[in-house]
Amino acid sequence: MSQQRKTKPDVPGVVAGTVLTGAATIWMLTDNGVLQTDDLGVTSALLLVTAGLLGLAASRRV
Numbered sequence: 420m421s422q423q424r425k426t427k428p429d430v431p432g433v434v435a436g437t438v439l440t441g442a443a444t445i446w447m448l449t450d451n452g453v454l455q456t457d458d459l460g461v462t463s464a465l466l467l468v469t470a471g472l473l474g475l476a477a478s479r480r481v
Contacts, residue, residue: 433474440474441467 445463448454454462 433471437467437471437474441470444470 441463444466445454445459448462449456449459
């Protein structure tokens with residue numbers, strides 16, 4: 420019988436991935452004219468929180 424070991428999520432990797440994904444998304448949306456610089460405060464916070472939740476959900480599935 421093979422026994423599977425659970426791996427712990429890589430928290431620093433999830434945090435770094437969240438920040439980089441959020442920053443890239445904000446840059447892409449701003450560069451393409453979807454976001455204006457006046458809208459960046461709340462929108463960037465929402466994008467980073469959403470990316471963080473997705474990263475945590477993905478790390479729980481492993």
